Amino acid sequence: MKTLMLAFVLLYTLSISIQPLLVAADSSPKEVVDTSGKILRAGTNYYILPAVPITRCRVPNGRCRIQQAGFSLASVGEYCPLDVVVVERYQAQPVTFTPINPKKGVIRISTDLNIQFCGYSKCPQSTVWKLDRFDYSSKQWFVTTGGIVGKPGWETINNWFKIEECDGDYKLVYCPSVCKSCKHLCRNVGMFVDQNGNRRVALTDAPYKVKFQKA
Numbered sequence: 001m002k003t004l005m006l007a008f009v010l011l012y013t014l015s016i017s018i019q020p021l022l023v024a025a026d027s028s029p030k031e032v033v034d035t036s037g038k039i040l041r042a043g044t045n046y047y048i049l050p051a052v053p054i055t056r057c058r059v060p061n062g063r064c065r066i067q068q069a070g071f072s073l074a075s076v077g078e079y080c081p082l083d084v085v086v087v088e089r090y091q092a093q094p095v096t097f098t099p100i101n102p103k104k105g106v107i108r109i110s111t112d113l114n115i116q117f118c119g120y121s122k123c124p125q126s127t128v129w130k131l132d133r134f135d136y137s138s139k140q141w142f143v144t145t146g147g148i149v150g151k152p153g154w155e156t157i158n159n160w161f162k163i164e165e166c167d168g169d170y171k172l173v174y175c176p177s178v179c180k181s182c183k184h185l186c187r188n189v190g191m192f193v194d195q196n197g198n199r200r201v202a203l204t205d206a207p208y209k210v211k212f213q214k215a
Contacts, residue, residue: 029108032163032170034212040107044214045094045118047071050086051169051209071095071210073117073127073145076198080123083132084143086191086199094118094215098149100160100178109170112160112178114149118215121145131158131174131185131203140192141174141185141203152178161189169209 032040040046048071070092073082100112107113117127123145130147134140147159160176175186190204 029110030165032107032109032212034214036214038214040097040212042098042102042105042107043096045096047092047094047213047215048172049092049211049213051211071201073121074198076194076200081125081144081146082121082123082127084129084145084201086201097163100152102150107163109163109165112152112162112176114147114159115161115172116149117145128159129161138192138194140200141187142192143174143189143201143203154179154182157182157184166207166209169211171207171209174203 034040034046035049050069053066053068067088069086069088072085072087072091072093074085074087076083076085095115095117097107098114098116099107115129117129119127121127125146126148127145128147128149129143129145132142132144135142148156149159150156152160157176157179160174160178162173162175164171164173172189173187174189176182176184185203187203188205188207189201190206190208192200192202192204194200
């Protein structure tokens with residue numbers, strides 16, 4: 001009887017000690033998935049596409065058509081560095097995601113990460129996304145390039161973004177957690193149409209829903 005009671009106590013103690021580990025394992029943020037339902041992987045090329053395609057309507061006859069669009073690079077204002085914009089007609093450029101812990105191969109929501117365009121750039125700056133200085137003429141915070149991958153801290157705080165869930169889709173946000181003592185903005189990453197018709201990626205109040213398609 002004593003042996004049975006001792007075994008029960010040991011089993012109960014073991015279950016209590018394992019429970020926090022199980023909770024910790026289940027507390028990991030959800031994985032981000034692409035348009036085919038597969039988990040996003042670090043270092044893999046993806047297109048960032050608007051969840052809702054752009055609709056173009058002709059004024060005279062009122063006919064409308066759905067226009068494919070995606071995120072890309074463009075010279076807006078100054079020749080360099082290149083800024084992040086939304087373009088039409090499959091001119092999107094693929095990006096790669098690098099989480100704050102580069103050993104983690106899975107991209108998860110609410111996790112700091114770097115975003116970098118793939119391929120050739122005509123400018124000497126890197127194609128890593130970063131938050132630009134405040135533009136007083138338009139009163140906007142635009143997303144440009146020239147950031148660096150990794151090295152989390154105050155010096156790189158403008159280079160970190162996150163992916164969050166948004167009504168069945170996703171949205172990009174700027175709200176870095178890489179520096180706990182740093183004061184910074186927490187805003188959605190959306191689209192701002194400037195006076196020249198450029199769809200510039202900028203910090204916005206309203207979310208801009210996106211999806212990710214493997215390139």
